[in-house]
Amino acid sequence: MPHVSAWKRFRHVPVLLPALALASFGVGQTPQPATLSIDVDKPLHSVSPTLYGLMTEEINYSYDGGLYAEMVKNRTLRDGDWSQQDWLVMQNASAGAKFDQDKSTGPSEALNDSMKLTVTSASPSEPAGVRNMGYWGYPLRPNTTYHASIYAKTDASDLALHWNLVSNKTGRSVASAEVPAIGSDWKQYKVTLHTGAIEASEAYHLELTVTKPATLWFDLVSVFPPTYHDRENGNRVDMMEMLAGMHPAFLRFPGGNYLEGDHIKERYDWKKTIGPQVDRPTHPSPWNYHSSDGLGLLEFLEWCEDLHMKGVLAVYGGYSMKQEHVEPGKDLEPYVQDALDEIEYATGSTDTKWGAQRAKDGHPKPFDVPFVEVGNEDFFDRSGSYDGRFKQFYEAIKAKYPNIQIIATTPVKSVKPDVVDDHFYLSAEKYFDDVHHYDNTDRNGPKIFMGEYATMEGSPTGDFGAALGDAAWLTGVERNSDVVIMSSYAPLLVNVHPGGMQWHPDLIGYTGLSVYGSPSYYVLSLFAGNVGNEVPESSLSGAGPRIAYSVTTNKATGKVYLKIVNGAPTPQAIEIDLKGVGHVGSTAKVERLHAMSPVDTNTINDPKHIVPVASTLPVAGDNVKYTLGGYTFELIEFDTK
Template sequence: MKGLATWLAVALAAGLPGLVSGERLAKRDSSSTVTLTVNPSGGNASSPLLYGIMFEDMDHSGDGGIHGQLLQNNGFQGDNPGLTAYESIGDVTIAQDMDHPVSDAIHSSLQVAVNANATGFVGFANTGYDGVPVMKTTYLCEFWMLGNYSGNITLQLVGSSSGKVYASHNMTVVSSEEFTNHQTTFNSSASSDGNNEWRLLFDSALVPNGTLNFGLVQLFPPTFNTRSNGLREDVATFVDDIKPSFLRFPGGNNLEGLQIDTRWQWNLTIGPVVDRPGRESDWFYPNTDALGLDEYLWWCEDMNMEPVLAVWDGKSYGGILSGTDLQPYVDDILNELEYLLGPSNSTYGSLRAQNGRKDPWPVNYIEIGNEDDLTGGCDTYPDRFTQIYDAINGSYPNITLIASTITESCLPSDPPAGVVYDYHYYREPDALVAMFNLWDNQPRSQPVMVGEYGCRNTSATDGVFWSSILCSCSEAVHMIGLERNSDVVRMAAYAPLLQHFGYTSWSPTLFGFDSSPDSLTPGTSYYVQQMFSANRGTTILPVDTDADFGPVYWVASKNNTAYIVKLANYGAEKKTVHVNVPNTTTGVLERLSGSEYATNQPHEIKVRPNSKTVTSSQGNYTIHMDPWGVAVLSVTSGATALHFSLGAIIAWQICIFLPQLL
């Protein structure tokens, strides 16, 4: 790491020579035409893990978001939940009851007291996360109940304002003075909006002047891969369409905790949801932790993503632990790793098996902390990093460890070989484009992960705005720079991933949604990520040209089925790009363009990519680039499908790590 800080400062301030031969960086070319010839040999290896996603529960992206459970405040978790999302129905009084906890983890329940004049069916409603999505589908419903009752319970999905009933399901329940669990499924028709609620009704005549308690009410639509306690199918499918190759979790700031005691604790996010206490998150609302450690890993498995697990390293927003004070938490990391990686007859491995996963999870990457160059962590991170590194590496030498910063002054003076350095940055468009060549001169023995990046106009009120074509084009330019250096840039993730439009505290994200039908709205940046991720090469190829980078930027690559050229025109004038890819005849050209500040806003998708088939007997292709336009050309000698194999990933990892082992 010698001189890394100096290198980074110089790289940000000045243009550096391109990595791939035949290209150069210089002042922007004013010509309206650019000619590129792709050299089919030479170049450098490209990481198969380059394009992935980073997730933390913010903007209700987890609870109320990608996690399938639709009812809010169902466990009364967090510092002061009150009766958020609950409403009484009929002549009853509802209250949070601390005297009747559902479990050792769920410390209270909802008490429904039947008033003396009550008649008919009464109960309560939960309005979800700014409404309940009501779709034509089959729902799974679950709740815990306490109190003497034997009779029918009616579950409904109803328009909150209209009163229209979309689903009504009767079930027979026998309840006693101990909490018992009840489950059922029912079908629903679709609502035209998101202003809906879930209702539970019971016969007041069977509870004269009495009370019933309900806890941990849950409502699930179909889940991705039909996982129990799984991801919401439509939202998860939208993520899967990006074709991400890794998932970095559980954050982000939400790993750290506002206080040490409210950090993300792995052992409190496993097992039955009724045994998960939840916590107050770093993003102004409680986390249920129903989306827990195993759920993250099932998510990775179902989308064929490499897990990148972050572990707590002693830094919270309310305090920092180091030295002997940190050691119990280091021991806890080793317990977590035994849970993930240990045999099913080990202490924690047997707990994993009990929770439904007999075989060890394939965890190969672990990040030590999050952004330790910020919020006061820098001074102690060298010692904290070394303490945790030594513990993990001593027991699991084949795991690749990631430092949560690239700042030299925050790192050990002589870091261990093979460590990956994480760097996060959010920039305005011009500043992000200026970082195009940031990694050109990065020492190839010092791999990096860009764990968070994105274009963000922080001059907007509260930093909230929607991704524009200008921003997305600047990201494409930067991604071209990342891809050209993807022998050393192992992984990169746009962040944040998604938001519930009703609960935005940070924007933009790749996409968002709310409780209404067809609300999934991709930002323009979503399409750039999708275009680049779905078209990947295993080798970055040299490009022969007399043009200079800017305003047109490019990168060429190949895999075992196709040659791929990615282009971005970061300028206000149209450009024509002539691309020669020898020995190719056919392919697909995909383009994204629009006016400079064109956006996709909730329920209003104005900008989409378009694609067309291209053919050429000589391997010559002409691409007309609109201002602020992004394009991906994928061509072959015939019509073949683009795909990646596990063998390619393994071969790449062998090429990278074998020299370090010899």
């Protein structure tokens, strides 16, 4: 595991409240009833409308080989191991071919090199060319159209380029297309490939072949399946649907370590990620694989648009993870201006320089980006420069965009940030012990963005014990949602193929054809999808130390949402006293997550092993008696209207 992972695993551990002794019950014993009092008529504070959202970065093949739907691996030949791993020459008995990287020619200034395929002999019966194996194969589905393209040129006349998607098992083509004639100058060529009644599988690959001697130069090879909302250069449908199921209010992008890079020259340089794909030079990511930058700044913003999320734009703050930083003052000015340009690209009208560029790139309408975060995890910067760097960014951004809320990645003294980003990676036990962490937070200080958190149990995705820990922690977040205004789990995504994971646990796992949510995924979905707009006065007495809860209400609808978690194996009897209500429906809706063991979990082969089960709870008046099972999270919705 890279050293970066070790940094993240032990970072920013909070000062814990004194641990409570765990109650012990014998088999068959039932603890004394606890009392939960809820006074609906006494709201304490409102609930932040942006409380639950998504954090994303390029890790675990989250974009390339994951959400970003491109199927060709190393499509621009920029990965260091391209000649050994991704592109292989193919030739028959009488066909001769070789390929090399040609650094003297390419389709653009950004992509100024290419693959050179030299074919010395070939025929229609014995073609020659190259093979691409994709990201753990090509995930093909039956009766589906795939859109493909390539930049190419040749020294031969009337050279046809044949495309085939081929079964690894049979060697037979399952979809084919042809470019009739490649020209002598760099040009993009597009084809479509349509599968028939094939088996849905990842055991396919791409072949590009010619049938006569020639030299062919090519670059930026692309094959796309259908995408979410049919966006060109878009995202996987199934994964976007999973993310939509989390009811996210915001997206924090582009990360994360991915924002910073290992070195300053490897940072997320947004200006190199916009415009046509052929004008994007790509760059190394900090998780030891290359980023295509196909999912660039505009694509992140369109991701927000597609899921109706607000943008939390992270701008490079002058620090990279190998302890390289830019000193505040004159040296930092170009980076500050770059951030101002980036905000203008996202939010500016078309009569601004960068707003006009966004319109040229295909999106005239500005995006909703009310938050900007300066840097990422700058508490790791041993130079102590963040205070000065943040002040310089803060003053420049506020001067031009006074309504944007600016987020600091660690506490600073030079200016008062609007929001401070907290990161926590703890065990379930520590999360249960610390559910009151935000209860005494200074309400006059900066607001809190809990930008990264996860219970560190389970792999590749979290187990049920992790889900209980996450649920317990979120009850404290929700109860304090006047000061904690945003929260997002991290990492969000993981490719579960061998070699696809750099960090665990993760929230959502996938292969090329399948995607599943961890138990924590369903916890987060229930929290975000069932939340009121006020936190009422409430109290819990007589419960065991591994019981945690939160309550929100919506007076307009009369809904009362109770989230309650039992992290112990023994059940807990509870009496719920609803005060301040004139009417309570005869039944309450219940969504229940339960497992017999905290190490039980969902997997790619058993994706729905632990999912919410709907039921009802009888209600007779404003006093409800029931028993919360062991190892259980429940959402209870009362109707008081």
